[in-house]
Amino acid sequence: MQAIFRAIDTVNQARPPAQRLRKAADAVLLGPESPLDSLGLVNLVVAVEEEMAEEFGVTVNLADERMRSQTNSPLRTVQALAGYIATVVNG
């Protein structure tokens, strides 16, 4: 979760205060309730991947188009994303 929060910090630095993503487990990443537009989501995905590679030496691919379109997408919320990454990392 901390790695995701660091990625959120990186992304938020380029966003106006009203459009910043909350550092909270229930923060919504996808859809109309999310402050992120498509570029913002790409920025977050790349930042999280880089954090995972740098911090844990783990390659995670979050940039798959299908991942965004699934009903139960791991990119729904910060909590869902953290759960998905944990699953990948722990095999």
Place this chain on the structure above:
Amino acid sequence: MSRCVVISDFNAENFAGYLSQEPALPAIEAHAAPFGQVAPLLLDAGHACWSPRPDVVIVWTQPQAVSEAFGRLLDGELVDLTRVIEDVDHYAAQLIGIAGRTGCVLVPGWVLPAHHSGVGLLELQHETGATNVLMRMNLRLAERLAGAAGIHLLNAQRWIEAAGPRATNPKLWYMAKVPFSPDVFQAAARDVRAALLGLSGQSRKLILLDLDETLWGGVLGDVGWEHLTLGGHDQAGEAFVDFQRALKALAARGVLLGVISKNDERVALDAIAKHPEMVLRQEDFAGWRINWNDKAQNVAELVEELNLGLQSVVFIDDHPVEQARVREALPEVLVPEWPSDPMGYRKALMSLRCFERASVSREDRERTRLYITERQRSELKSQVGSLEDWLKTLRVSVAFEPLSGSNLARATQLLNKTNQMNLSTRRMTESELFLWASHPQRTLWTVSVTDRFGSSGLTGLLSVERDGTTARIVDFVLSCRVMGRKVEEAMAAAAVAQAKAWSLRRVEARYQPTAKNMPCLEFWQRSGFAVNGDASVFEWQTQRAYPFPEALTVTSPTAAEAVMQDSGARGR
């Protein structure tokens, strides 16, 4: 708040975001124009991105987008180099074409796309290697833009190097057409901000330095100058010498150096003069306070002596307590956290990014000497009786020159940084000033002052505008370095003479108050101009010539001299 438009062939939303959200000054409101339309946007003056008029335009392109021939070269084709150069010339012409639509144009130089580097021996091959050709493109662009008012190149390669392996991420490119990572855009945003500070004359102008453990290693009072750590076959000694070299290089670009040290003055000056490895000598310092007083008090006194504002100052001291004291007492002074290891000093200095300048004028290069001669003038003043006697002893001469390409940079610099003797305190870019002065109803002179101690350089600006039967003085700007030598009166005489040459009856100076230009009001109040109703409007009827100060002479062989003769000035 500067309004900035980013024009690029890639998605620059992230870059615009970093420019807008960075809390450091100057504040920027950046918008990315629709990407991939560089040429149409540059050529279409009616496009929405030009309204309202942006203060800054950043045109950031990739080389393969500007030159189709270079793109083919990246794909392995042999291409005619002249085609590539033609593309660069075409692009440069488009950039020059937009200069009048904005305050200034910043153009990052080209870098190779990440996925195209790494072809080893072929990379730099004469006229065919991609890096070789890219260097030629950058040089050609710099040549074509040289002298173009208001257009400045930035070194994007530095941003890539600063970001290291994280400079690019192919996913950002393939998914969003963003070629660089946040690290690159953040470094770019820092450089843009520093450039804008420099262009508006707000960069730092004075570095005040501690001596012990800052300019050299060791405590002078304890070990004597012969045993200081400085130069020699010693890693710390070499680092101190390198740090001094970096400071000297900044001084050559017009940054003043001064010393604030708790030491015995005689002993410290002796060390500066005698240590064989000192790079900086006494003549490199515009002033010093070497005593046992509070450093914050010393900083304030020296800055006042040098006629600068505290916002112009950087204070460098190895001691955290002294840093904290100055930071707390004088919050406008920039006091950087300083590394404990002298091997980090040079890097720490270079990373400050607060000494930007668009150009380096002769005055910049000689600034320290100007302050030293000013000190000599003050000493002479204390020996001579009246002001008139002192001015005669000084043998002050004034040269009026029209604004031209050769003095535009310095004139703009002076306009933007002069606070005290400034009638209207206008801030303009080079292109704005040149455009304004080109109007046939206006005239703008630069004023250079020389005396027996040497030239003070271009230190004044006078502009006059025809307004009905009145000649209105718009800019009346004089550096504090030459204030109080009757140059103000010479400029007023020039304005009156110009009005007479235009057959106008009246000259008007309208004082625009700021927090810092009270000296200008005081001059006009004692100038002999009549106060016209409002206490901030001063006027002179041109049937009477304004008396040119007796102690001054005019030297410039220009049209301005003819005007000056009307006011009774003595030529030489």
